[in-house]
């Protein structure tokens with residue numbers, strides 16, 4: 001049987017208690033949500049929902065084609081202008097997902113003969129970008145600007161340093177200022193994935209690069225997702241117009257992919273309007289994260305100090321993490337559960353989202369449930 005080997009792998013997963021299953025979420029879920037990436041609580045905001053509905057009414061259910069054929073509507077152009085302006089970059093290009101944006105950015109910025117220096121904790125989409133790139137990849141230690149320098153020293157030619165600005169598992173921030181400095185010393189480019197920074201870090205949520213004074217730099221390119229703080233779906237690359245024009249001409253996940261659905265563009269535009277009008281949402285998400293961390297620590301739990309809206313709680317083993325998340329669910333709390341192979345061996349976590357719209361009572365309840373169900 002051609003695919004018989006799959007049964008063996010499935011059996012190994014079953015034995016290790018690491019089988020993944022899909023659990024459809026009902027529209028009226030009774031669970032307290034600390035698992036989603038809806039950091040600012042905007043996915044259900046009436047203006048965001050109306051932005052999506054209005055865009056679908058005007059432009060249809062789909063974008064109808066690839067961006068270079070029929071898939072670029074005026075809405076896409078407006079979203080690109082507004083995203084670039086909000087985050088402080090010259091230009092932006094919207095993709096159907098953050099994953100596609102990362103594949104595009106890494107592959108086009110790392111041509112044959114170049115070097116990609118990649119943080120060991122980078123998101124899977126950046127890692128896959130490295131795998132697809134024609135340039136060589138050197139993986140360096142986590143958040144290690146000196147490691148980056150050492151790697152850049154070994155290479156004579158074009159280089160790009162690639163890092164999450166906020167890491168998705170532990171919620172810690174990259175030393176973006178120090179990385180930018182290391183890049184300057186060697187004439188290398190810097191590519192930052194700000195999926196978890198946009199909407200949370202920087203003035204009014206303008207992102208980690210903006211907070212570090214790197215917005216608009218000639219040597220910095222940033223990717224974002226529209227699917228977390230903006231409560232929509234899709235991704236974007238932000239940077240100098242020269243880079244964005246190059247992506248339009250060379251990035252395969254741009255050229256050969258259908259344009260972002262109008263509803264997603266409309267929702268993201270409405271969310272951007274909200275961020276500009278209510279800049280306090282970003283600070284509120286950071287405050288909730290800080291409060292969650294303080295309370296978890298006070299309850300004797302091992303939580304990583306958050307730099308953005310992700311709060312990570314250490315679990316003793318992958319099996320314990322799975323059981324812990326399941327027990328939380330039984331007690332009415334949805335939390336994320338990260339374990340191998342999504343994260344390196346030896347690292348298992350509950351991953352909590354500090355949504356800006358969580359109340360004090362909800363934070364208290366979440367911490368109580370996590371404490372009561374601890375392994």
Ligand code: PMP
Pocket residue numbers: 097098099100102123125164166168193195196225226227233234235
């Ligand atoms: N980068 C990071 C750091 C992420 O956490 C994610 C989403 N999990 C992505 C990129 C991919 O973005 P999207 O979900 O829009 O494809």
